[in-house]
Amino acid sequence: MKAAIVTIGDEILIGQIADTNSTFIAKALDRIGVQTVEMRSISDQREALLHTFSAYQNQVDFVVMTGGLGPTKDDITKKTLADYFEDTLVRNSDVEQHVVALIEKVLQRPASQLNKDQALVPSQAQVLFNAVGTAPGMWIQKEQTVFISMPGVPYEMKHLMEQQVIPKIAAEYQRPYILHKTLLTYGLGESVVAERIEAWENQLPEYIKLAYLPAPGRVRLRLTARGTDLKLLEEVVAQAVAAVTPLISDILVGFEEDETIEVVVGRLLAQSGQTLATAESCTGGKIAQLLTSVSGASAYFKGSVVCYATEIKTKLLGVDPQLNATHSVVSAEVAKAMALGVQTQMQSDYALATTGNAGPQKGESDAEVGTVFIALATPQEVVVERFNFGQPREKVIDRATVKALEMLQKEILKNL
The missing domain is CATH 3.30.70.2860 (Alpha-Beta Plaits)
Structure with missing residues (x-):
């Protein structure tokens, strides 16, 4: 079975936000045997919507859409769907009761008419109940293609995919x-x-x-x-x-198995019953951010010190100022001291530390732009590696973050 994924909204087209919804949807569909053949981002305009609906009609089994379902006038997906299906909007009483209750409970104010109108759906649509938001999802079929519309808010979309869309496809369709x-x-x-x-x-x-x-x-x-x-x-x-x-x-x-490095590392730490702490300079907390994005990370991740300024490395991690003077702040010696310092402070089994020159200027060190030292403190020793990730700055940070987690992964696997 084949699917097309459509994200709706100018905020994506002008680069204001990144489209993470399509990635999530594609992975969820892939797991149940539905192949995504195309992804498309379009403006929340009637002509763009109608053109897209027509283009995919009978070419794919599912058109999975996110966005354009808010309460304001620029959110026109529902109205355009009704036009495409030669249908009318009707008020769903269950959705309206949910919207009113949610607005009154969370925002502690009466629901406006705009809020209540989110209960309007095409009469032919099956409502996908959105327990975590006000805009319902919709499932509506024309000829050989099912159109599935969900809110663009990521956590609402994920809830509907996991609780409504994927179970419905799995139950009603034979898939490879x-x-x-x-x-x-x-x-x-x-x-x-x-x-x-x-x-x-x-x-x-x-x-x-x-x-x-x-x-x-x-x-x-x-x-x-x-x-x-x-x-x-x-x-x-x-x-x-x-x-x-x-x-x-x-x-x-x-x-x-289609898992990110932070998920893999987290599982290895959890399986081994070991813990991790990080001390980050040039990566600015990116390693900690990835680790804590995984549910259950508190079982193995103790915390992080983002020690961007040189004096913070000394005050919080106990890095000897003489190391900075002798070897520079971007050095194997300082990286090692940072890893040992945070390992001691947080009493963790493993500790990762990064110090480098992400650029574009050199900063406090004469190290070449792109140079990063990554230290990994284990229960037995400290391993330090030097890298040059080039430029631009974003690439240096991203590559240093992933490389640090890869170093940790390899070390844990050696000891399993």
Whole structure:
């Protein structure tokens, strides 16, 4: 089955906000065997909406939309859907009661007529009840295509996808299975890896596709299998993995099941019963932000010290000022002292520390722009690595953040 994902709103088109909704929706659909064939962002204008509806009509099984369902005049998705379906808007009493109760409880004021009008939906639509917001979702079909409309607020969209949309699709439609297996390799470039496994790749069955997902210093190899027999897919993918493993055993460090590095690291820490703390300078709290975005992180993440200024490294982490004077603030020695300092302060098993020159100016250190030192304190030792992530500044911060978590992941796996 095929789907198109449509995000509605000028705030996306002008770059005011990032479209994270499409990523979430695509992953959720993929897990139940629905293939996303296209993503599109459009303006909240009648002509753009009608053109998009017509373009996808009978070309895909599902058009999954977010945005344009607010109470203000510029939110016209419902009205345009009604026009497209030659339908009228009717008031849903259950939704109106929910809207009134939510406004009165949360905002402690009477619901306005604009608020109450969020209960207006096309008469042909099945209402997807939004327990965490005021705008209901809608499910409406024309010919061979189902149009699913949800609010653009991420937590409301996620609630509706998880509680309403995905269960409904799974219950009402027969779908193929989509199985992914991703192998993580480090140390060789994409072309070198491809040469090593060319013969193996050529022997893969037609229903299994291999994708190379390169990033600096690593290549992910993602196997994707589609079919109606899940057991067969699992067996064939397992055989393919077993066959390729000896060819890349020296660079293979693990597997990734469509999970982010922070999720993988968090699970490893939780399984081992160990804890982590971070001391961040050039990454500015980005490592801590990723870790705490995972539900349940409090079980293994103790906290972070964002010590951007040199004197804070001394005051909060006990970094000897002489280290800064002798080696500079961007050095292996300072990174090591930061990691040990936060490990001691927070009594954690592991500690990560970053210090570097993210640019574009050099700042307090003469280190080349892009230089980052990452220190990992373990229960036994401290490992420090030096990197140069180039420019621009955002790339330096992002790559240092991911590299720090990768260092931690490899260290934990060594000790399991």
